[in-house]
Structure formats: C-alpha cells, structure tokens
Amino acid sequence: MARPDARWSARALEAAVWIAPAIVAGMFLWLLGDLLARGVAAFLPREADAFDFGAAIELGRNIVAFLTSAPERAGRGGGIAPILVSTGLILAVCIAAALPFGLGTALFLSEFVPLRSRFGTLVRRSLDVLAGVPSIVFGLFGNALFCRLLGLRFSILSGGLTLACMVLPLLIRTAEESFRAVPISQRHAAAAAGFSQWSTVFRIVLPQAAPGLVAGLILGIGRALAETAALIFTSGYVDRMPGSLLDSGRALSIHIYDLSMNVPGGNAHAYASALVLIVLLVLINAAARWSTMRLLHGQERRA
Amino acid sequence: MIDLDRRDRTGRSADEANAAAALSVTGLTVRYGESIALRDVTLDFPARSITAVIGPSGCGKTTLLSCLNRLTDLIPSCRVEGQVRLGDTAIHDSRTDVVALRRRVGMIFQRPTPFPFSIRRNLELPLREHGGLDKTEIAARIEQTLREIGLWDEVRDRLDRPAPTLSGGQQQRLCLARALALRPEVILLDEPCGALDPISAGVVEDLILNLRERYTIVIVTHNLGQAKRLADRVALLWSDGRGGTLIEHGSTAQVFDAPRDELTAAYVSGRLG
Numbered sequence: 001m002a003r004p005d006a007r008w009s010a011r012a013l014e015a016a017v018w019i020a021p022a023i024v025a026g027m028f029l030w031l032l033g034d035l036l037a038r039g040v041a042a043f044l045p046r047e048a049d050a051f052d053f054g055a056a057i058e059l060g061r062n063i064v065a066f067l068t069s070a071p072e073r074a075g076r077g078g079g080i081a082p083i084l085v086s087t088g089l090i091l092a093v094c095i096a097a098a099l100p101f102g103l104g105t106a107l108f109l110s111e112f113v114p115l116r117s118r119f120g121t122l123v124r125r126s127l128d129v130l131a132g133v134p135s136i137v138f139g140l141f142g143n144a145l146f147c148r149l150l151g152l153r154f155s156i157l158s159g160g161l162t163l164a165c166m167v168l169p170l171l172i173r174t175a176e177e178s179f180r181a182v183p184i185s186q187r188h189a190a191a192a193a194g195f196s197q198w199s200t201v202f203r204i205v206l207p208q209a210a211p212g213l214v215a216g217l218i219l220g221i222g223r224a225l226a227e228t229a230a231l232i233f234t235s236g237y238v239d240r241m242p243g244s245l246l247d248s249g250r251a252l253s254i255h256i257y258d259l260s261m262n263v264p265g266g267n268a269h270a271y272a273s274a275l276v277l278i279v280l281l282v283l284i285n286a287a288a289r290w291s292t293m294r295l296l297h298g299q300e301r302r303a
Numbered sequence: 304m305i306d307l308d309r310r311d312r313t314g315r316s317a318d319e320a321n322a323a324a325a326l327s328v329t330g331l332t333v334r335y336g337e338s339i340a341l342r343d344v345t346l347d348f349p350a351r352s353i354t355a356v357i358g359p360s361g362c363g364k365t366t367l368l369s370c371l372n373r374l375t376d377l378i379p380s381c382r383v384e385g386q387v388r389l390g391d392t393a394i395h396d397s398r399t400d401v402v403a404l405r406r407r408v409g410m411i412f413q414r415p416t417p418f419p420f421s422i423r424r425n426l427e428l429p430l431r432e433h434g435g436l437d438k439t440e441i442a443a444r445i446e447q448t449l450r451e452i453g454l455w456d457e458v459r460d461r462l463d464r465p466a467p468t469l470s471g472g473q474q475q476r477l478c479l480a481r482a483l484a485l486r487p488e489v490i491l492l493d494e495p496c497g498a499l500d501p502i503s504a505g506v507v508e509d510l511i512l513n514l515r516e517r518y519t520i521v522i523v524t525h526n527l528g529q530a531k532r533l534a535d536r537v538a539l540l541w542s543d544g545r546g547g548t549l550i551e552h553g554s555t556a557q558v559f560d561a562p563r564d565e566l567t568a569a570y571v572s573g574r575l576g
Contacts, residue, residue, distance in 0.1 A: 189478070192409065
C-alpha cells in the first residue's frame with residue numbers, strides 16, 4: 001500500500017517543481033502583456049475603427065511625437081523628450097563616476113591584496129552591507145552629501161552621483177568575481193613571460209574578465225535606470241529640458257511614479273512611459289550581449 | 304634504515320667547477336610561512352646542458368625552479384634565503400629588475416598555459432612587452448620561433464585562431480615558443496610532459512633535446528625515464544617532512560648507475576618514493 005502513496009508524493013513534487021516556474025513566467029508575461037496592451041493603447045489613434053495601414057502610420061507618428069516632445073499638463077499630454085534626456089544624463093554621470101571607482105576597487109581587491117587579508121575582508125563586508133541598504137536611504141544620504149554639503153542642490157549631478165554610490169557595491173563585487181575567475185596560472189604564465197604586474201593586469205587579466213565586467217555594468221545600469229526612490233531627493237521632479245548637469249531633471253522612473261500617483265488622468269502616459277523604460281532595458285541588455293560577443297571574438301581575431 | 308638527514312652534502316664536484324655555471328644556487332632555504340620547503344640547497348646548473356631535478360612529490364622541486372626566475376615573488380608568504388646567481392646577476396637581490404630577469408629565464412608549466420587569445424597574439428604580446436622590435440621584426444621573430452619549435456607548418460594557416468583550440472601538445476609547444484621568442488638564456492621546465500599523452504610528450508622531449516645546445520635547461524620531472532633520456536646531470540631532492548634537501552647531484556650516468564647515496568639508489572631503482 002505504500003507504493004501509491006510514494007507515487008502520489010512524487011507526482012505532487014514534480015507538479016510543484018513545474019508550477020513554481022510557471023507562476024514566475026506567468027507573472028512576467030502578465031506584467032509585460034498588460035504593459036504592452038495599455039502602453040500601446042496610449043499611442044493608438046483615437047478615431048480609427050480598424051487597425052489598417054493608415055492607423056499603423058498614425059501609431060508610429062504618435063510614438064515619435066511622444067519621444068520627441070515636452071510634457072504638457074503635468075504629463076497628461078505631450079511627450080517625454082526632456083525626461084529621456086535627463087535620464088540619459090543621470091545614467092552617464094552614474095557610469096562615469098562608478099566605473100573608475102568600481103574597476104579600481106575590484107582590481108585592488110583581486111590583484112593587490114590577498115583574499116583573506118583583513119583590509120580586503122573589511123571592504124568586502126562593507127560592500128555587502130551597502131548592497132542591501134534600501135535605495136531610499138541612499139536617496140537621503142545623497143541629499144545630505146551632494147545636494148546640501150557639496151552644494152550641488154537638486155541636480156542631475158547629485159542624482160547621478162547618488163546612483164553611482166548605489167550601484168558601486170554591485171559593480172565592484174561582479175568585477176572582482178570576474179577578475180578572480182581568471183586562473184592564477186594565467187598570471188604566473190604572464191609573469192614568467194616577462195610581464196610586469198600592471199601589464200599582466202591590463203593585457204592578460206582585463207581582456208579575459210571583460211565579458212564579466214560588461215555583464216556587471218549592465219546589471220548596474222539596469223538597476224540605475226529602474227531606480228526611483230534614490231532620485232526623488234537628489235535629482236528632483238522638474239520636467240523641463242535640463243540646460244546643464246546642475247539643473248534638476250526628472251528621470252523616467254520618477255515620471256512614471258509621479259504620473260501614476262500624483263496626476264489624476266496620468267495613467268495612460270504612465271503606461272506609455274513604462275513601456276519605453278522596459279524597451280530601453282531590453283535594448284541595453286541586447287547591446288550588452290552583442291558587445292560581449294564582440295569582445296570575446298575580437299580577442300581571437302585581433303592581429 | 305636510510306639516514307634521511309644529510310645537510311652537509313653540497314653536491315658540487317671538481318669537474319663542475321670548471322664547466323661554465325650559468326646558474327648557481329648557494330645555501331638556498333625557502334619558507335612558506337612557518338613551513339620550510341627547501342633547506343640549504345647548493346647546486347650549479349652548467350650552461351648549455353640539461354639538468355633534471357628529480358624526487359618524490361613535495362620535495363621542493365617546483366619551489367627550487369621558481370626561485371630561479373623569482374616566481375616565488377608571487378606567493379605572499381614565501382621567503383627566500385641564500386644566493387641564486389645568473390652570470391653576474393644576483394637573482395634575489397631586491398635591486399635586480401625582476402621583469403628583465405624573467406626575460407632571460409623562460410619558464411614552462413606542467414599544464415599548458417596559453418593565453419586565451421589568438422596563436423599570433425600569444426607570441427606577439429610578450430615581444431611587444433619587451434619592446435625594441437617593430438611590426439615586421441615581430442612577425443619575422445614569430446615565424447622563426449614557430450619554425451624552431453616545429454609548429455609553423457601546423458599553425459601557419461590559422462595564426463589568428465584561438466590558441467586554446469590547439470591540442471594539448473601543441474599548446475605546450477606554443478608556450479615553449481612564447482618563452483623562446485624572447486631569446487632567453489635559461490629555460491625552466493616544470494614537468495613539461497606531465498599533462499600530455501605519450502606521443503605529444505615524445506615530440507616535446509625531442510624538442511627539449513634540440514634546445515640543449517643553445518640554452519641552459521633545468522627540468523623538473525617525476526619521470527625517471529625522462530630524466531635518463533634527456534638530462535646531462537641529475538639532482539635528487541628529498542624531503543623528510545622538514546623541508547627538501549639536496550641528496551645527490553652528478554652526471555646522469557653516475558646518479559643512475561653508481562649512486563653514492565643509499566637513498567638515491569633506492570629512489571632510482573624504484574624501491575622508494
């Protein structure tokens with residue numbers, strides 16, 4: 001009599017193993033479908049009875065207009081051009097600040113201090129704690145340090161630097177892992193072939209770690225692009241076209257937040273903006289994959 | 304019983320003092336943290352000949368080898384005492400330019416360690432690092448070295464393919480070419496055939512024999528047959544658990560056929576180790 005029981009529990013277990021990922025995939029597809037349907041709906045021509053060729057042209061025109069015009073009536077109308085520019089600038093500041101610090105720290109941790117050294121461990125522990133700090137806390141910290149103490153006020157610069165602080169832990173840990181993944185035998189071989197330590201790092205270790213570095217950078221950019229809380233107190237809400245890095249600028253995620261929470265009748269454009277954000281994330285991911293492949297093959301082909 | 308504690312044997316003989324010693328090791332003691340890997344080793348490596356360092360695992364063979372190009376620098380806890388000289392250069396003097404030294408002393412490891420780039424780039428990188436050669440000279444040096452190593456005809460059409468796509472034996476020969484491209488004086492081989500199949504191992508052994516006339520070669524090997532086939536001189540290291548010491552050192556024929564030490568006799572006959 002034990003047999004049917006065993007069979008049942010095995011079946012139940014198997015079902016559970018299938019159901020869990022199905023739910024995960026289902027949630028993602030639901031979210032994506034909902035976003036696509038409502039986002040695209042915002043661009044559909046109002047008067048069209050059927051979706052014919054003319055309507056398709058109109059749809060394309062609406063999308064272009066949305067991407068290239070300024071918001072009107074607090075975002076209910078118009079487009080998101082200044083918001084895209086602000087988002088791009090905030091990201092650029094974030095990468096420009098995070099990349100040198102991130103790579104430098106990762107190189108230091110993997111190449112210049114032993115794995116179990118006290119200082120290295122301290123740095124790693126701090127990074128792990130930082131990685132778990134809620135982004136709103138980074139926002140408050142950024143507000144206190146960059147906006148007030150350094151006098152940058154609500155600006156794209158403050159926002160980008162705050163985001164840099166936030167993605168640094170992620171960037172450093174992934175970069176360190178990719179450096180460490182290069183076998184020690186490669187470093188010995190390079191040393192034995194007369195490479196100085198710096199040449200070993202730049203000519204042997206860095207190229208081999210490049211795919212991992214790009215992956216880490218993409219993760220960081222994804223996180224920065226999706227960040228809202230850390231930007232509320234640092235780069236601000238202003239939805240005008242920024243004139244310089246010291247101007248306040250509204251990031252895409254903040255725009256979505258504001259439209260959906262504070263602006264009655266802003267839902268349609270909130271969905272449209274969210275769709276743009278998702279498409280951007282997908283594009284960045286694709287670009288990263290492509291550049292990783294190029295990097296890998298480039299090493300082999302470069303003469 | 305065999306007396307394992309022989310620290311007073313220097314292994315230096317009269318005929319050797321006359322031969323030009325390219326590398327000479329005097330009173331070398333190496334520690335990793337608290338533990339001693341090598342204890343008071345004194346040994347000469349004559350120029351243009353092959354010296355095999357033999358002995359059981361953990362007797363300090365590889366440690367001895369990495370003292371000869373200061374690869375010991377890369378191991379944080381490693382401390383080296385004693386003298387190692389390459390011609391007039393005191394290898395472990397802190398004022399010695401270690402990068403320049405390693406260009407004079409090439410090294411091959413047990414597992415082939417090609418860089419995961421193209422075959423051409425594997426040879427090009429160290430040459431560029433070395434400086435002083437222009438593009439055409441580098442290309443010429445690459446071809447010349449690959450011909451020397453007998454790899455040219457096998458790879459001439461695929462110099463831009465990734466080096467890891469080569470077979471194990473070819474990879475090891477590429478590594479040898481990478482070292483030879485810098486025109487070193489000394490070549491250190493750490494069980495160069497240890498990870499190769501017998502046929503590839505045979506090819507590499509033939510190569511090493513061909514290099515003997517031009518280079519000072521030190522080869523670490525587990526394989527007594529290989530030591531016998533290749534080496535002009537043989538040195539036996541032995542560790543009693545308190546650090547490897549030099550047990551015996553002499554011509555290959557003497558060490559294998561008329562060992563002076565009981566331990567050597569036991570090891571070369573396969574009774575011990």
